[in-house]
Amino acid sequence: MAHQGPAYGLSRDCMLKAQAKFDLNQAVIVLDWIRDVTNLNLDPIDSEKGFKDQFDFANVLKDGTALCALINKLLPGAVPKINTMKAPFKERENLEMFLKGCEMYGLKRHDLFQVNDLYEKKNLYT
Secondary structure, three states, rough: OOOOOOOEEEEEEEHHHHHOOOOOHHHHHHHHEEEEEEOOOOOOOOOOOOOOOOHHHHHHHHOOOOHHHHHHHHHOOOOOOOOOOHHHHHHHHHHHHHHHHHHHHOOOHOOOHHHHHHHOOOOOOO
């Protein structure tokens, strides 16, 4: 992931407006549901403080393993092999496989997120 410097002016305004659309309470409900379906530990890194922002939410899901486990529960065999290696290309591959599984499940591509949005923690409200 390439480092991006701080945003200024209109870019900063747009970024703040997008971040304000993220609903942390709804995100926690979603994570609780994923946890219930998959029986996985989806606690934030600093679990004593809980989820404090969209970046904690993204960090829990960005390797794709929980999402792949979820789609495999909903549609068995959708993701034949879940990568557990913590290499960026393997994590992105998991996210791609999850999205393909979502399409097989019946979701439309335009209703799904982009891999970069979750992986780079951008536009998490969509």
